[in-house]
Amino acid sequence: MISPNFSPELAEALPGPEWLVSRRVAAAEQAAVGALPTPKEEVWRYTPISKLDLARYQLSTEPGGVSPVPVPQMPMAKANPETVQDDLADDLVDGSDLAESILVDTSNGRLCAVNGDDRAGGAVNGLGSKGLQVRTLNADDAELAASVDVDLFALMNTAFSVEPVLVKVPAGVDVPATIVVRHWFDVDGAAVFPRLIIDAGPDSSVRVLELYGSSDIAAFVSPVVEIRAAAAARVGYLAVQDLGPKVWHIGSQVCHIASQAHLRASTAALGGEYARMRLDTHLLGRGATGDLISLYYGDGEQTLDFRTFQDHVAPDTSSSLLFKGAVDDSSRSVYTGMIRVRPDARGTNAYQTNRNIKLSETAWAESVPNLEIENNEVRCSHASAVGPIDHDQLFYLESRGVPTETAEQLIVRGFFDEVLEQFSVPEAVPAVRERLQAKIAGLSAGLISAGLSSGYE
Template identity: 30%
Template sequence: MEFLVGLNGEPEWVRDTRRKAWETFEQIPMPTPRDEEWRRTDLKTFRLSDYAPLSLPNYDGIASVEALPEELKPFLHPGSEEGNVAGLLVHHGAKAVYRWLSEEAERKGVVFLDMATALKQRPDLLEGRLHQLIPTNETKFVALHAALMNAGAVIYIPPRVQLELPLHLFFWLDAERSSLFDHVLIVADRESEVIVLTHYASPQGEFSALSSGAVEIFAEPGARVFFISLQEWGERVYDFHFVRANIRQDAYMRWVLTAFGGKLWRINCHSKLAEPGASTDMLGMSVGAGIQQFDHHTFQEHVAPQCKSDLLFKVVLMDRASSIYRGLIKVHKNAQGTDAYQANRNLLLSPKAKADSMPLLEIEANEVRCTHGATIGRVDELQLFYLMSRGIPRRQAEKIIVDGFLRPVIDKVPVQWFGEKMQALLDAKMLAEAKRLGYA
């Protein structure tokens, strides 16, 4: 642990955070099926000791785009090139290998830095915010993340600055049995607007690794923040992710969290509506096959009155894939006028696939409108018959139904080329499953 503390000239308060987090990590036991929130999560084959943390690289500057590894380039959609985004930051493992920010964004005072550089150049943006929303003692995995944080980004949007084009963060992990602990901190100041895209990818096949990331978002009064995440890890990657937003007066926050890869993907998503008029849309989409497991935990926390939250998580499962959803709407005593909705929809394409759904309400106020619901089911045979009676083969008809099922989530992605990337991954996954079953 000490080899990290003195590296890269980090501020003393960051070193203290690392030390305390490591002490907490050593004290907290690994979760077991006896823990309620982990009761359905399959950790039987997971061994933390199998993975070594990527050491913090010694940053001497950002290389040119030509220096990017060839195996990484296919994952960067043409839409992410300069001119189609306001900024691009690429990580290869724990090292930021490329950063670009448009002249317009720089002129407006936008800060877009990798985490290590930000700790040296703009510690003022981090002190008092880093781990404010995600306490380091929350879970064993959060403590480990805080102690070994080795990548990430810091984004600051000044007051009343509105970026039409997105800021794109790409993380490529290809070191076998390695660990990535990235931390993304976003501050959207008063009446600003920003779209942030995060994209995680690795080699497919037998590649194995661990990821434990964190995202903290501060949406100041009147700000509008769109956070869109795409995960396409290899089939043997474990990912424990924590994303939190503090949404202040009249601010708006939209999440779109999508997952296609990983052996286990566990996401904890928390929106805190802290001041009157705050609102959020929380959307998620997971598509699983093989023995993949997706574990979704959501929290819509209404602290202030007259706030609105809307949640929709959709899951498609093939083969023996499984999904867990546990979501809570909590309305505090003073949060009168709350309008909250929560829905989890699961579509099973195989009799061996399994989904568990637990939407929950905890309401302490009396003038509220809160509803929740969950569905788990197979493809409607009547819908299939309707399509097949018009000459459409069964697998193609099933694909049309799946497309329609997930379209409400993809349509909420505010960047067209990023939504098209999600659709392409869905198409590829459905085709691979059809081939496995001998239909294509």
């Protein structure tokens, strides 16, 4: 049993339509007889999962838990304005490029407001977004009950997500404004299971920016993101994870891409003690395209973990993956990826690239790309690399009078620019770059003391 703190009775008591309650109970019963994964399982290799004790956490909706922030605008980025995490969310949402965004605020897993309207839901008017809905699930959403329970934690999310948020875009609707979903967590010892469903109808277009931030708490956050792109839909998605250093984050992103639809899904992983995302991308219709772009930067004792699956089911589908990371101090990163080409997926084009910079002798990065191909008429490739800063680049800059410390920072910043330039919400890039540069600024002492600098004096 995973923990008595997460029982079917607790799942049954959560609010929602009848179909959702039934789904929760079934998932909770299945999870209750399950066991936590171990590093012996391939998909959990290289992880500290054996350190997770779910008995330390309580679902935040139990009696005595904290209610949603009772104000129209959730104080994301304002609970502690002196922290860099808060500044990041402030910059992302208050910047002029996102001033006309549709803001969706959640607190500890509960919907607080949509566009400043406390507990608002249903249609979002204005901004040319006719028929757009941003709300919690209701009795008419039973078709969304298809399982995306890729592991135990996704199953727990199905059971204990208090208020899943739905972004529903009707067929033919182009949403010009970016939808910004801000998740804030501030309950110490809480277990929170956010769920976001993006349902883009045929020939629609939408961009979603999802932010994860917290106060200085110890918590367990396990989100699930479902993205459904119907025929010829265009979806851009960016997640910025900047949780506090005592938060465990284990999440899943499951994407279903139909014929001629295009998804660009991006991630910036900067926070958390152990932060993991599993990304399953299913290309289900002819001509479907999926682009996956991520950056991550670990320092201190962080572990950042990515598991990706590019699943080509239909013919003439394309996917490309570019993940870049850096690890400093005693941090760790893990990347394992699988390109799977099914027997009927002739004409597939699939690419997978993971590159990592190791910034100290005590940092560690693992990179394991894989291919599983069941059709000969395809083009697939993968590449991975783990290494220190390029000494030739460092020497080139130093020989032209650039101080070593500045040269190292320039190289690392340039390393990430290729990813930032491909983010699906360009308006967010300046704030993400600023946060990233704040982490990079602390790298040089570690590099020099570790002997990873070129030594060309």
